[in-house]
Amino acid sequence: MGTPLERLLDHYEQRYPAASGEFVIGCVGQDVPVELVTAAGALPVRLAGRPGMDVTPGETYLGRGVDPSALSVLTRLLTGEYGRLDRLLVSRDCEASLRLFYAVRELRRLEPGLGLPETHLVDVLHLPHWTTTRYVGSRFAELVAVLERWTGTRLTAPRIASAIMLHDARRDLWRAVSALRRDLRLTGVQALAVFGAVLPVTEHNRLLRALLRSDLDVHTGRRIFLTGSSHDNPEVYRSLEELGSVVVGEDHDWGDLLATRLVGEPTLAALVERYQYNGPTAARASIAARAAHTAQAAADCGAELVLSYVRRNDDAPPWDFPAQKEALRPHGIPAVMFDRQDYGSIHLAEVFVG
Template sequence: MGTTPLERLIDHYERRYPVTADGPVIGYVGQDVPVELVTAAGALPVRLAGRPGTDVTAGETYLGRGVDRWVVSVLTRLLGGEYGRLDRLLVSRDCEASLRLFYAVRELRRVEPGLGLPEAYLVDVLHLPHWTTTRYDRIRFAELVAVLERWTGTRLTPAAVAAAIGLHDERRELLRAVSALRRELRLTGVQALAVFGAVLPVAEHNQLLRDLMESSLDVHSGRRVFLTGSAHDTPDVYLVLEKAGFVVVGEDHDWGDLLASRLVGEPTLDALVERYQYNGPTAARASIADRAAYTARAAVECGAELVVSYVRRNDDAPPWDFPAQAAALRAHGIPAVLVDRQEYGSIDLAEVPVG
């Protein structure tokens, strides 16, 4: 275990699997899973990442080759028991790949119970800005509360939910401070991803983040790049870019800055519902205009010198956003490049302008 707060956070990130915890562990896939409710139920929420560059034949057997490779990797790791003890699994319907993962796990539990896959539940959150959508989402959240109570044997009282909301909103505020450190080049993109994704109980995570704010950090240098497009559940692409002389100062995907973009605010279940309804915008769930405006604003705030839209093979939504994003960025004098059809965890640097 490292000695500085940053080293300890990186350790928690790099050793996040297999999971070790005293209490219940609930794995989850997708940004739409309300982790506050998992915390309120006394369980540890653990977001599942894939692992680039490894054999995914097992996952491919059930998902085929036309699915985004990160989810094929996640299923492969589930089948191989690489995540350690997962008591249950929550999967959000945030994209087609996540949905296919849910159905695969559910069916495999039915036809091949010997595989030992965890019981899975689909978290279905809609994002249209209508009161009917809010009503739909409230029903789905109430159902999720009942499922978590059954899984854990813990009643999710209003007080427990309020306390969990407070802890997670505190973490979001702290993660915003982490983003500010990165904009000052006191953290690299690789380090920031580790700080965001460290797996430990939220109260302990918050304390380490507070310690990080008070610690001494080196100042880095490099061409400031902002990432849009596909999400990054591992630091592999960030590593390639930063070894090539870039510094990733921001991103608009849900493993990075987007985690902290919206607070819950009021410590109530209704406010929690609306936080997830209006959270975003991601490529699979937001309009092209909203994505373009958000990306341009975030890139300007980061002082980005270049925006890279990195798109994995079989991730079809991001390329539709790029023309509008590039136009919005040109208005601020920021060049943008589309690096399309990339293999999971890899990037072709020949397509990224270095000067």
């Protein structure tokens, strides 16, 4: 059976295809309310790209000027690498995700033989206005109807409440996992896998609790905090940690940012506000908000260095970096940016670790 950590790592490595016998809904972007997917009795599987693969099929439909992670996701959809996906939800969390949605929708219409799943766009806006709350609430009500049609399950208030509580419990457990990493009892690679393991939320929570009770090794190395582009795979983390560092935190939505905001009250209205105000990510928040969040999070992690990793064709993070660097000065934490990096790799021309 293995230790809880070994089992979570295995669930992460074997994310695709998902477990058989369940209605599987692929999810693109962190604005997809996975609570509603769970409430519908389906398994939400967040789709990641695969660095190093030939993305020519994706480029055929999206072009080359798109974030390469989105090209990889579309390519994997076209080649069937994800295994069974009954449906697909795409959030408008960034321009690349939106373009991927339109490409999948049009390909289903024009080339049905490709077998792409039926898809639906989850359009969440993040302005702090009551009119935005009403808009997002309408989109969530629309999604409820879509999920009911897809799964044949009625999303009653009790079902939604139960799913919200399960996912909030997982966010609390993720926070405890982050504390383990700050204590160097997990590496960054391990933490990213523990966050991203794909299994039903009830089983995920059980394994997370078992992990928190485990005896874990203590690691050593320079404490690095990652900002900039998100990381849907551990390759950059692995490169840094193989050189003697430990990634003790990050501010992207495949890692610590998953657990930053709870829903709280188990209602659809509270769920709407959780996603409206979730963040701050580079693509959705102000420069000032990003800088303040990064500086405080890095200080809380005891980071010795903040590294802004920016993927090719990801245009938002470089605008944040000057303000982030300035906000880190009072904490005495230096910052460095690696811009225009290839997807899944970091070109360490200067060895700053060790």
